[in-house]
Amino acid sequence: MNMSVVTIPVLSFLCLLCLVGHSQAQVNSEVAKDVDMNGLKPLLLTEIKRNIQAYFRRTHNDLIYEVRNFQITDFVPPRTYLTLRRRFPPTYEWIGFNAQVYGRFDWFYDYRTWWVQQSNRGLASVAITRIGFSVYITRERGFITAGYCTSRRPSVAIRSRDSGLNWLDFYVIQLLENEIETLLTGPDGVICSYVRGFIERQGRAVSDMIDDNFGGIDITGGGIDITGGGIDITGGGIDITGGGKDITRRRDDSDDEFDD
Structure with missing residues (x-):
């Protein structure tokens, strides 16, 4: 399996969680x-x-x-x-x-x-x-x-x-x-x-x-949508809209998608 194909979305997801946590704190303190x-x-x-x-x-x-x-x-x-x-x-x-x-x-x-x-x-x-x-x-x-x-x-x-x-x-x-x-x-x-x-x-x-x-930051339906950032995590998948890679659903037959 080509690890770089999987690593990029995973790292993006982890970075995104950090951004969301920081942004949520800002939203909670900025009401009106x-x-x-x-x-x-x-x-x-x-x-x-x-x-x-x-x-x-x-x-x-x-x-x-x-x-x-x-x-x-x-x-x-x-x-x-x-x-x-x-x-x-x-x-x-x-x-x-x-x-x-x-x-x-x-x-x-x-x-x-x-x-x-x-x-x-x-x-x-x-x-x-x-x-x-x-x-x-x-x-x-x-x-x-x-x-x-x-x-x-x-x-x-x-x-x-x-x-x-x-x-x-x-x-x-x-x-x-x-x-x-x-x-x-x-x-x-x-x-x-x-x-x-x-x-x-x-x-x-x-x-x-x-x-x-x-x-x-727009958190909806269990996904995370950074509207201006090119990363959309919705429905359990990862969509890097500007990066050329779209993983829209989790699949058990992932080996069919990524060969060793």
């Missing part, structure tokens, strides 16, 4: 991390624009009101913290708060009763502030998945760019503010939908964010 989101701002904004609800129509008693052509004019990314919650598989809680979205849209309403008929339209600007969320991220065997998410109720302020508004105009604006807050809030709201979509579509960026704060 303040994450700089400025580098991810373009990706976050892309995700928001991808799924933005540019139009919706609602009915309230005898009133029909609409929002059309919603466009974002500015975006301030959230301040976020990343916390290691579980090691096997590695699970993190990502908390964001104080994000801000500014935009503009066209509005329209039609109010009809047997004695009153009134409609109006105009252009409005909106400031959505105090946006916050909490979502769980799991990284297992190199894959990033988004878990449970919840979001706080943000603050929505709409300002019409038209003059001469009457009481019904202001009433419609108040309805719109409440409607947007409701759409954004909760586990099934728009905020969590955007956050989960960002995590799963921008998995590489999220993985890099985790690595920057907790290192590249």
Whole structure:
């Protein structure tokens, strides 16, 4: 048997165990991390624009009101913290708060009763502030998945760019503010939908964010995956991804693989 073929993976495995033990100690002592989101701002904004609800129509008693052509004019990314919650598989809680979205849209309403008929339209600007969320991220065997998410109720302020508004105009604006807050809030709201979509579509960026704060050690399913190191020990085998040798399973007929 060619001993060098076996010795290289074994030595790699022993060195890897030392690295893992050292890195685990670091992870255990580094729980919460303040994450700089400025580098991810373009990706976050892309995700928001991808799924933005540019139009919706609602009915309230005898009133029909609409929002059309919603466009974002500015975006301030959230301040976020990343916390290691579980090691096997590695699970993190990502908390964001104080994000801000500014935009503009066209509005329209039609109010009809047997004695009153009134409609109006105009252009409005909106400031959505105090946006916050909490979502769980799991990284297992190199894959990033988004878990449970919840979001706080943000603050929505709409300002019409038209003059001469009457009481019904202001009433419609108040309805719109409440409607947007409701759409954004909760586990099934728009905020969590955007956050989960960002995590799963921008998995590489999220993985890099985790690595920057907790290192590249991923221990899953009894294997060890150093995501940036080219050594993947999963399912009982040794895969040296950059070294040209792949031992994926233990075999009793190992002599068939390595001749004396």
